[in-house]
Amino acid sequence: MESLDELDLTDCWLLKKYPHISTNIPETTKEEIPVRSRLELRISHWENLGVLSHAFKYIGKLHLRDKRIHEISPWIKELSRLQKLVIKGCTKLVSLPQLPDSLRYIDAENCESLERLHCSFHNREFDGLHFANCFKLSQEARDLIIKTSTSRFALLPGAKVPPHFTYRATGSFLSVKLNGVDTNFATSLRLKACVMLVDKGDIEVGDWTKVEIIHRMKEKQNGVNVTRRSIRYQSQLLKxxxxxxHVEERVRSSELVFEFEINDEKWEIGECGILYPQP
Incomplete structure (x- = not known):
């Protein structure tokens, strides 16, 4: 299997021996990363994955779908090129171990028993952290997810905007007054935004929600709309x-007005918040 790019062993419950994955690939430059350095592996049971240890450094995406497991073995830290971890639907999983520094995306949707994250993210930026319907997350785990920087979004259960957000408001409108902004020149801002999504009571288990959150930022002084961007994702959200x-833009005013909107009629925005400056 010298050209293997994806290996899907989902629901192969009677499999007794994993296939051999060749590691006989030539040395390349960083600009010529071999295909196998991003091997996508999908498995339903993980107990015997150690027999593939020779191929660990080639696994870039790992999908685990074992509904029986309570924890993942620490060997996952050895996946030095792992960028995407999908544990979606592992309903009995209670904790996550230390994860490799290469990781950039975690999808733990519907891990309803997940409580603890025995890991740190080393102040690095993720593409996304998806913890929808993980209602048993400890406060420590929630704080870790909330404080981690993401280029797209982080999603997790929550009934209010965290108190460490500098500005908070009920509803979808928020006024912000920033210190240290020179109104004579355009200033680059990087803010962290948080919105609380509330279902209107029409959501049922199994319903798919295609959410688009639109955020607008307006300079209060001159009424100019600085930005209009959206966050899109699909999930089976409950409660x-x-x-x-993040919101990034150049402004000339120290007083800003934010407006947030959600395009799904079954959901509304209960609270919103802005963190500035970021720690």
Missing amino acids: KHLCIF
């Missing part, structure tokens, strides 16, 4: 959730 993302 209240927090969606956290």
Whole structure:
């Protein structure tokens, strides 16, 4: 299997021996990363994955779908090129171990028993952290997810905007007054926004929600709309959730007005918040 790009062993419950994955690939430059350095592996049971240890450094995406497991073995830290971890639907999983520094995306949707994250993210930026319907997350785990920087968004259960957000408001409108902004010149801002999504009571288990959160930022002094951008994702959300993302823009005013909007009629925005400056 010298050209293997994806290996899907989902639901192969009677499999007794994993296929051999060749590691006989030539040395390349960083600009010529071999295909196998991003091997996508999908498995339902993980007990015997150690027999593939010779191929660990080639696994870039790992999908685990074992509904029986309570924890993942620490060997996952050895996946030095792992960028995407999908543990979606592992309903009995209670904790996550230390994860490799290469990781950039975690999808733990519907891990309803997940409580603890025995890991740190080393102040690095993720593409996304998806913890929808993980209602048993400890406060320590929630704080870790909320404080981690993401280029897209972080999603997790939550009934209110965290108190460490500098500005908070009920509803979808928020006024912000920033210190240190020179109104004579355009200033680059990087803010962290948080919105609390509230279902209107029409959501049922199994319903898919295609969410688009639109955020607008207006300079209060001159009424100019600085930006209009959106966050899109698809999920089976239940109850209240927090969606956290970054807002980056150049402004000439120290007083800004934010407006957030959600395009799904079954959901509304209960609270919103802005963190500035970021720690």
